[in-house]
Amino acid sequence: MKNGPSIDEQLEMYRRMIITRRLEEQLGDLHKAGKTRGPIHRCDGQEAVGIAATAMLSDSDYITSTHRGHAHYVGKGLDVYKILAEILGRETGYCKGRAGHMLVADASRGMIGGNAIVGASIPAATGMALSIQVQGRKDVAMCFFGDGAAQTGIAHESMNIASLWKLPVVFILEHNQFGLTVHHSVQSVVSDLSIRGAGYNIPSEIVDGNDAVAVYRAVSTAVDRARRGEGPTLIEAKTYRIEGFSTSDMGGYQLDEDIKAWKARDPIKVSFDALKAEVGEDKLAAIDEAATAVVAAAVERALADPYPTFELHPASAAYSEAR
Amino acid sequence: MKNGPSIDEQLEMYRRMIITRRLEEQLGDLHKAGKTRGPIHRCDGQEAVGIAATAMLSDSDYITSTHRGHAHYVGKGLDVYKILAEILGRETGYCKGRAGHMLVADASRGMIGGNAIVGASIPAATGMALSIQVQGRKDVAMCFFGDGAAQTGIAHESMNIASLWKLPVVFILEHNQFGLTVHHSVQSVVSDLSIRGAGYNIPSEIVDGNDAVAVYRAVSTAVDRARRGEGPTLIEAKTYRIEGFSTSDMGGYQLDEDIKAWKARDPIKVSFDALKAEVGEDKLAAIDEAATAVVAAAVERALADPYPTFELHPASAAYSEAR
Amino acid sequence: MAKLRYAEALNAALREEMQRDPNVFLFGEDIARYGGVFKVTRGLMEEFGESRVRDTPISEQTLAAMAVTAAMTGTRPVLEIMYADFMPLVLDALINQASIYEYIWADQVQMPFVLRTQGGGGAGAGAQHSKSLDVLIAHIPGIKVVAPVTPADAKGMLKAAIRDQQPVVFLEHKLLYNLRDEVPDDEDFIVEIGKARTVVEGTDISIFATSRMVLESQKAAELLAADGIKAEVIDLRSLRPLDLNAIKASIAKTHHAVVVNEGWRFCGYAAELSATIMDHAFDDLDAPVQRVTLPDLPVPYSEPLEMAVLPNAAKIADAARKALA
Amino acid sequence: MAKLRYAEALNAALREEMQRDPNVFLFGEDIARYGGVFKVTRGLMEEFGESRVRDTPISEQTLAAMAVTAAMTGTRPVLEIMYADFMPLVLDALINQASIYEYIWADQVQMPFVLRTQGGGGAGAGAQHSKSLDVLIAHIPGIKVVAPVTPADAKGMLKAAIRDQQPVVFLEHKLLYNLRDEVPDDEDFIVEIGKARTVVEGTDISIFATSRMVLESQKAAELLAADGIKAEVIDLRSLRPLDLNAIKASIAKTHHAVVVNEGWRFCGYAAELSATIMDHAFDDLDAPVQRVTLPDLPVPYSEPLEMAVLPNAAKIADAARKALA
């Protein structure tokens, strides 16, 4: 199959999508049970983008994420237990509980990191790509951002600079139809935002964001292009946010028929349907079961973990005497 | 002639271009004589844009300008003597000497105003257009900005919003080939920046910025469109900055052959050539002479004017007792 | 007088001012169809239409710049910025635009806009959604900054802000929206900007506080009362212009002061309060002013960490005891 | 030791550090081909090539955000922002990004970048090109802020900043670039960040100053000497971290202080200096600290107006006399 992914790769993507989905479901429950703090931004329905777009990356490649980053975390190889521990504010989390659910980072895997300033993931990855280029490395940087984030000025500035300097960066626009509660048509008259690539001479492509294989192929081409030093690509993955903006969202602004239509094209279902002929349903069910168990165990373990205790951070201190 | 401008209008534009050119020349001399403060950004060679783009506006329309605003000021009907007095820091200037050469404003004529933050003229006019729309007025707002300014994030954000809300704003991109000392090709791979209009569904047009008539026609169409409530237009006027970035510019980065080629298409010469068959050279020479005299008299008068004396500004005070 | 939640008081102020003046209009992210993520603008699009209540793209820098010039040209915009943490994005509009024009253009223009936002910690929102950056704005000449604590002040000061001829940055706090209290329903009920409010009278020590810290200071005064210490608690309300007379008068009486602000300590708003007292009340002071603030580090997420860094009644009471020691 | 202009000293620091470490690179507007509008980066593109010395589009917000993450991933970027007045545009990168990650990510990353800029008045550059916004940055945890005055410090502190593991905002002043003085040529000449410098020793009053105000304070000390007043002038150099010991030691000796900063007064850097002294040296003070700053209004253009608002030696000397009165 040209550009992959192999069946094994597809199965691994399938497994990671399940991990992510179970994580989201568990977080929904934990939120209802009052065990999380702040709103959690679930990505149910858009897992294929984050999982498939990162599947061809290695640890020395970088990704930057958003407030809705769980699929990106899992795709980049982070451990669901340590993600959960972080979200639950525990000492054992990736960031000792200091970061919380929107800002998870694992530098050892090049996931640096979640970002809750809308749009900030874009210059962040662009800066990493600059660093890679200055060092003469062959790695790439990738950013995820939403259709809402595409309206920020830094999206424009970053794309212009990335193209100008042929930086090894891949822009992944997760078009999930809404920015917070506002429909994309109330944020821009242009619904296919990838048209903007032309304004920077950046090649762009629209891809079915609910089809992991399609995402993988489009992104692989972009990643290869970046590694060859030919510059950035903009990929617009069309998808949908099934569970709303966040756990504190009051809902009401997403149409029932849309939710239904997108649920019918759930990325996990799409992958399941594509893979069942190749490997059989049992194999897929076994993967599901195992992944579900991993997440359940992670929740249990993280919930039992200790909270951190506060200490001052000398590097942040204002007087030299305190450093 | 479809869309005008009439011969009388052309003659008035010609006169205003001469006023502006003489102003620039005088400022160059005053700078050399040590009579100005800070770098002055002359617009020699680009007068046709500012003069022609504003020629169809009335006082209740707004324009926002840049650090290189002299043609915009004159085009919007400001008095060259009060402009000069401001640039020379005198009490009699438009802003009592507080604003200086980059920030001149005359609210009574809708020129509010010069702006030395690159790109800031763009959201400024967009905000005025919003205000016009909320009030249900028929006026328009127009911003001038450079090829350098087009790379700022606020350019992108403003165009997206203006299109989304169909705001009565006209975006005039003065493409003079450089942002400060840096050639446009070192600021963006895209040299025809108007292509970006498509990313917001904004109609755009490239126009010969050294031909006042061409500028007038393109902008008239855009202004009419805005007045009809049909939204923004982006006009990219190709022109050239003959005297460099500013009076403190060390030069060396503009090619001699380019300067020569653009001088051959000096906008004043272009208008002269177009008009001489219509009205005769003598009439044009008389206009030139009269305009030159106006500026010379303005310089003399402004130089004799008093400096302001300092007083505190209660509205800026930090304690309520001081207000 | 009705009992209203703080968010409802704000809503009432917006509604009344929009009814009174057709040039008042609102814009911001998620404020129209959804009614605002903190529900402050609920029902207003339905009442006033889509032209006067607008959802916006995520473009804070431009939105703020637009508020400045819209205000200059005949309207009274009220812009909502969802979190105070995003104030850096609007700072150019405030510091390089709104701040300068009235003075620099020799009073040719005025800019009657209001920029509403909410800040502060305590909700587990993390380092990018819990800051109190009030000092960044209070530093800017020509911009007023207010931070009401009670529902009545929320309403009265928002109405005052909308009617003001200058830019006003209106600081709310995410933990105040559900506070319920009496709110006058007179449509000309205005709380003047630039006047502090004495919350608790006392003679032993003055506690000057801003925003939610006023509530913690009130609790601190109770703790201190148990020790026989009579603390005076003053809600500054208006961060700029600051009510210097209120500060001087209180210190003249108590000779001791604690200043409380939820922002970072170094170069924070509490530093100005301390410096103001140094400038204007040094001779009345019997002990150094105590600053109670966030320590100098980013707000952490995990609950025990966040609680450790936020100023609270116990820390304020301790500071007062230290000042009196 | 050679005599160098301040701008040349900076150039030497950049050159030496780029020679020493291939991961140091420069970017900013007009810095490469043209060599910088203040000529600081002249000749460096020619020596180090276009990859390591880059002209950029006018996109400050993104450039600053890029510096943060480039620094996180193996390089040491030095970004030039042409005027300090544009700091609002880079503030999100500093306050919501650079400030938080080292702490929030539990020391997984460090961000060794330098952001150079220049501010201040006196050149007729107008309200949008004359500000000193140092306090906006000095407020931010995790960011160092330095403002050297002498060519030697310019070189030694820029080298220290480039080698530092934390973000450093490096504040120059447009009126300092032509200052000429001795500069050590040792390539490991470093001036440690966080240490103040005693410029003039004295016993009667301490003048703590930043950036160009140090020169005015020196002149003020001469004016005061003529009256028999021995002023001690301390160049703070490092605005954050601040050398508290130096402040305490000087006040313990003089019992009087003037603090001088070219920014606005209200919530300005001088406020923190006053508050720091309140916190740590109140008992040593015989009179209130005097603040000398820009008044609270935008910097006007016309020469007599601009000269009226800028702090200067005469104003500093007056403040000292007032403190001693």
Ligand SMILES: Cc1ncc(C[n+]2csc(CCOP(=O)(O)OP(=O)(O)O)c2C)c(N)n1
């Ligand atoms: C600069 C900034 N503005 C506003 C917000 C509040 N906010 C958080 S997420 C969001 C919507 C983002 O939309 P999009 O980029 O499409 O991401 P999605 O939530 O759809 O995944 C908004 C407005 C923010 N965090 N940062």
Ligand SMILES: Cc1ncc(C[n+]2csc(CCOP(=O)(O)OP(=O)(O)O)c2C)c(N)n1
């Ligand atoms: C935000 C900002 N960045 C940088 C500058 C410094 N600067 C002033 S003019 C200029 C170049 C602007 O280029 P362009 O928009 O093409 O205008 P031109 O000078 O060519 O007329 C720059 C970089 C500034 N004033 N504001």
Ligand SMILES: [Mg+2]
């Ligand atoms: Mg979205």
Ligand SMILES: [Mg+2]
């Ligand atoms: Mg240009």
